[in-house]
Amino acid sequence: MPAQLTGLFPDLIPHMALAAGGLATLGAAIFRRGAPKGLLPILAALFALVPGIWAFQSGPDASGMTRFYAGLLSAITLGTIGLLARYADERKFSGDALYGLTLWSALGMLLLAEATDWLMLLLGLELASLCLYALVAARLNDRLGAEAALKYFLPGAVALATLTFGISLIYAGSGTLDIADSLAAGGPIVTAGLALALVGIGFKLSLAPIHLWTPDTYQGAPAPVAAFLSTGSKAATAAALLHLCADASPDAMGVLSPALVAISGLSMAVGNIGALRQKSVKRLLAYSSIAQMGYIAMAALAVESGGGEAALFYLAAYALMDLGAFGAVGALSGDAADRDAITSYQGLGYDHPWLAGALAFCLLSLAGLPPTAGFIGKFLVFGAALRAGYTGLAVFGILMAVIGIFYALRLVATLYMRESVEAYPAVPAPAGPAAGLTLWAVAAGLLWLGVWPGPLMAAIAKLVGGQG
């Protein structure tokens, strides 16, 4: 099987595909000015598909984490391109840069997720983020988007500085840039550096109390970009967090785990309670993603007790749900601005049964209700937390999850239990077949993972087991 793929660097195929894909979309735009509209997204999608194929085809010698993330990020990128294509076209900001940046950002995420070296981690994180800053502001004449990009960029730069300083401390304390070796070395300087590094990573994950950029940025970003931002970068950064928690020396964990407990609990509380008061759907989803990252942090705490597998499953489920939720928001939006006010969703369930149905299904999954992937994900994450002995945090998390159910239901109820209002026309800009297909693939994936989670869980267990 690996025979057909053995080139010089079989393990680098996904990276090279993403990098070359970015170049190719830019090149295609340069050399073929009058190219048909569909060319760029299709070209980008073809390149985005490669890591996914590689993930299923590559031999057992490839790192498990890389294979998992190659598959996941390939799916996320494909989904984003599907959601973005007609959306950007209708709103006149589609272009070579849009798809090129998407692919390069995905490359950064992949590097970040599989990094075993601090520099690679930093490089991946920054590559992903820099492209995302530009993507958030991709709609040139949209002031909200520019403001969102700025609000993401400025604190992001501070977070980068913190992370860099943390890494330099770790390097100073341990003398190595290899993540596992440096953390195993232990010592107060390394622990302090790790704490600073976690601040930087926590910022990208929007863990409370450094989550404040999230709602503004998600609200201002074009909905498909918000989908990409909230799924891809979160998933990849969570991998780094898991990596750190798994490799940290026992005495470092002794210092960090109480802090992580507090951060995780706080994120669940801030995210879920904050979402209650929102009148904007995108802000609501942003707060919900803060809460979801609290669950991921809880799983990261329990990484020794199966939390790693649980977190990876949850991340896959979460990626689908947020891709679907933000994607549906984009598909339901008019062309002036995204459909954002919750009241403007009244009765949409009947006007657009398929798009709104996908949104409702993603919301039910975010709330953790059966038969969706969110239910199984919660089961795994809370199972890991209980096994690791974090009973109090788990009970707290479950109570917060009830609040999560409340706001998800409120939005679902708005879709189906209110009459549509004249002031909010139900006519969205055409979403296109790709977006519809993506949304339905996402919903089907959520249902499939909710009813038949066994294969993915077995695959994850094999990958993680193969690595360690």
Place this chain on the structure above:
Amino acid sequence: MRDLPWLTLLIFWPLAAAVAMPLFRRSREACRSYALAAALIEAAMALLVILLFAVGRSSLPATEDVAWIPALGIRYTLTCDGLSLVFVALTAFIGVCCMLASRHDDMKRPALYYALILCSLATVQGVFLATDLFLFALFWEAQLIPVFFLIGIFGHGDRMRVAIKFFLFSAVGGLLMFLAVIALGIYAADGPTGPTFALYDLTRLHLPLATARWLFAAFVLSFAIKIPLVPVHMWLPDAHTEAPTAGSLILAGLLLKTGGYALIRFALPLFPEAAVAYAPVLTVLGLIGLFYASWVALAQEDVKRLVAYSSIGHMGLAVAAIVSGSRLALGGAVVMMVSHGLTSGGLFAQAGMIGERMGSRRFAVLGGIWNKAPRFGAAFLVCVLASAALPGLSGFVGEAMIVFGLFRVDVVTGAFAVLGMAATLIYLLRLARDTLFGPPRSDAPFADLSPRETALMAALVLAMLWIGLFPGPVLSIISAPLDIIAGQVWPAVATVTTGLGL
């Protein structure tokens, strides 16, 4: 003979029927006929399963077991013993009643309306049949979703708020139970069987005492909210009042029963020690509910609200009986829950009919219906009397068994139970008096039962009569599983009273 997976079909047939429902959305009549046909097929399957068991009794309990999530020891395990079978049959029967009772609520989106009812039937059947705890927790959460939409889309008044309130109350309990289920699975993983969620394996766990009590509390909280036990009953009156007729039927006839059933099936055998330790608390709460509900019911001005409070009272008595430690009372509780499903189903259906005819269900516009609509009045009176436990009707069998059982265990409890039942009589008689008899307080005409409504009420009344006059089959079919459960929870009691099981 049993080649087909009947239990799986019982769960998934309504779901499949619901999926096909949009095909009929153009015509309301087609929706109604199709939904009724689907419910009748479900009932026929339940009947067939009963017949299959009746022919070869040895095959009880039947099991369908497939590996589902092997890494965690989660299996798709359905088990049908006599106890499940009774409730499965009740579910199928109430399902048919729902289809017959809905005429005014299905106006706006008939396909969606009937699809939600069918989904609800599917999830409730799942709760009654699942014996893998994970599967059970999944169905337990899932059963809220169709009812949420049913109340929220087709209800009356401030229906969205009521639907969310109903959902949140149930979800709090459900998620804490979910956590307890996970904890049980983790304890089992350390044990000899390895990771498993099978009810039978988990009952043999030796949990630390304190842990078992916490887990029991989480389970019971979830069930108590569904039952509903005072003081976590607040969602019920609102939900019942604003729900469409079929929603009320499903709530009272099925969802409340899942709470009582789960208490018997899961909470007692999993944590026998905690169950015995906390029995006094639950008994007191149940009896308080009985008195409290009677007291509040008396003050209600709306027929449906009064019936809703009567549910709290009756189910409170059932809880007191379930934890009493008397095998006789336990059997009585099951019969009573079935009977309550029928009587409250009948009362809610007729309250719906009153609402359809008068535009209001307030006592202020009722009275004198007996003279205006004799068939309606007769059916209503039978339901009231069955609910009041008149001998010969279904309520009597259950309540008599409960009272005898409670007196054998504890005279004071028994005495309070009898007093509480007397209190229910007051508001039930008031219900009959203010609707059926006395001077009519409104000149509006009141049409008598249509043929469809006659069929619905006749089916319910016949079922009440059957349970009231010939409870034997029901009692014998539930006796074996209840003996096993009682043997696990109260070993001493079971050996003494098994002979009195009937």
